Amino acid sequence: MSRMTVNERPIEFLMDPETPLLWALRDAANLTGTKYGCGNGDCGACVVHIDGEPLRSCLVTIAEAEGRFITTVEGLSGSRAHPVQQALVAEQAIQCGFCTSGIVMAAAALIERNPGASEEEIKAAIPNICRCGVYPRLVRAIQRAGRVARRQERISAAPAPGISAEDAAVEVPALSAPDQDAQRGSPD
């Protein structure tokens, strides 16, 4: 059993202690905002905060996460009002969105310690891979988020989510329980 705090809630994972934190978050805790890209530390799609530090959750076992405080993209801002989230939307720095949650978490940690980061500092701190290639917009968005964090600029908040983060995963058809399928009436 591995105990930790995830998005301010105490959680016990009854899983092999060598299970990557990424799998535990996605498959056991149903926090599917954190993405699996490469599984070996290269892409950054799986970045979460562990005790406030942005780390690649595919490289951290739940044994290593024992007793630590984890924040996933679902827990960063329930209202999607974090400056990085606002700026990414405002700069249209999202295409397919697969890389986005990892970049949001990495960028949130960066502007926390350096809201005036230069382009070079952003590229060095966030070497995440975006297969859609939105890198120039990402730099603009992260610098804009830094200005918002320093209260030099305001951006209208992104629209509130239509469903709560807690319910989001169960709305994904592929994750619906068999009895839910039966209630809907499965096709032959």
Ligand code: FES
């Ligand atoms: S899935 Fe973790 S770095 Fe790619």
Ligand code: FES
């Ligand atoms: S927006 Fe598609 S991978 Fe980055």
